[in-house]
Amino acid sequence: MNGIIEIPDKDKLYYRVHAIYFRDGGIMPGAFRERVDEDDANDYGMSTDWAEYSTAEETRNRAQNPRQNAVVSFITGELKTLKLLVVYYPKEDNPAHTNVRGINTxxxxxxxxxxxxxxxxGN
Amino acid sequence: MNTIVRTYEKEIEENVGWSYRQRPTIEKMHVGYSSWQRIISRNPRLFHSYIIRSEEKTYYQDFITGRLSHAVISINYADKLEDEINKSKYILRLKNNWDDEGAKKYDRQTWEKAIKFLRDLYSKVIERKDPNLIPKIYHGPDQSIDLFWDYEEMNLLINVAFRGEKATFSAENANGNLNGEFDLSNFNRAVFDFLF
Structure with a gap:
């Protein structure tokens, strides 16, 4: 099922931002980064949640310390315009999980x- | 003269040697950036300030007469650069798992490499073009360091890699967009002349 379902351009993707990425009154560029799951080499990219299967609140609550995280969203179509690859990659514990690949400077x-x-x- | 004004008077005299009682219409003085920011932040009601390139023009409101006068103050922006460098030392205090998701701590050598480049770029290009353009220095992905100029007239992100001498950059200013990579110890000044 990985990568088969195309996420519509209009749909939102939620992304968790840890408190440590907030400085000088805003979010720093380093907040947006790709990671690789050490247990699954196919699971890599910027880890987001497809709004079809998650609320922003649920995205935040998946963090180890939810109160230490904010949640932002992107419109899928805008990410595709930047030539980013949006790959729906559901996991057992997170049916909304979606990887965004191609993040660079x-x-x-x-x-x-x-x-x-x-x-x-803090909310 | 009320207590608040007396406090301001004392602070101004101590920090910039400008006596409130002189009530100048125009003053010229030199002051370190940090001192000036401290005065402004402590006296928001007294000062209105904005930065015009390398010169900070500050309007001065006389609390008693309501007369408006002003001072023109030269700022030492090298202080501002040092302030940002000192602020960025938080990166060196990040411990393993600083993001609760297993991120690794930052290498002092990477930070030093980024700061050395920044000082070099500042003295060779920025100071000459527009000394007020000081970047924020942040932790980047995969133990790299980001130098981020987020200004209305120009937006530039330089990423200094964890290992090696390479850096990547992405910029946008009135002349357009420019992206690429360069060698930290041997960068092309013409590229940065274009950006700043």
Missing amino acids: IIRRELIKKFRMEIEL
């Missing part, structure tokens, strides 16, 4: 301008 500078705040830090 150019993209990070763009993402800083494109996110929308869904849950502020």
Whole structure:
């Protein structure tokens, strides 16, 4: 099932941002990064949640310390415009899990301008 | 003269040697950036300030007469750069698992490499073009360091890699967009002349 389902351009993807990425009154570009799951080499990218299967609150609650996290969202179509690959990759414990691949210095500078705040830090 | 004004008077005299009683219409003085920011932050009602390139123009409101006068103050922006460098030392205090998701701590050598490059870029290019353009210094992905200029007139992100001498950059200013990579110890000044 991995990668088969195409996420519609209009749909939101939620992304958790840890408190440590907030400085000088905003989010720093380093917040947007790819990671690899050490137990599954196919599970890599910026880990987001498809809003079809998750609320912003649920995304935050998946964190180890939810109160230490904010949640932002991206519109899928905007990420595709940046030539990013959006791969729906559901997991047993998270049916919304979606990887965004292709994050680099150019993209990070763009993402800083494109996110929308869904849950502020501390709320 | 009320207590608040007396406090301001004392602080101004101590920090910039400008006596409130002189009630100047125009003053010229030199002051370190940190001192000036401290004065402004402590006296938001007294000062209104904004930065015009390398010169900070500050309007001065006389509390008693309501007369408006102003001072023109030269700022030492090298202090501002040092402030940002000192602030960035938080990166060196991040311990393993600083993001609760297993992130590794940062290597001091990577930070030093980024700071050395920044000082070099500042003295060779920025100071000459626009000394007020100081970046924020943040922790980046995979133990790298980000230098981030987020200004209305220009937006530039430089990423200094954990290992090696390479850095990548992405920029946007009035002249357009420019992306690429370069060698930290041998960067092309023309590229940065274009950006700043």
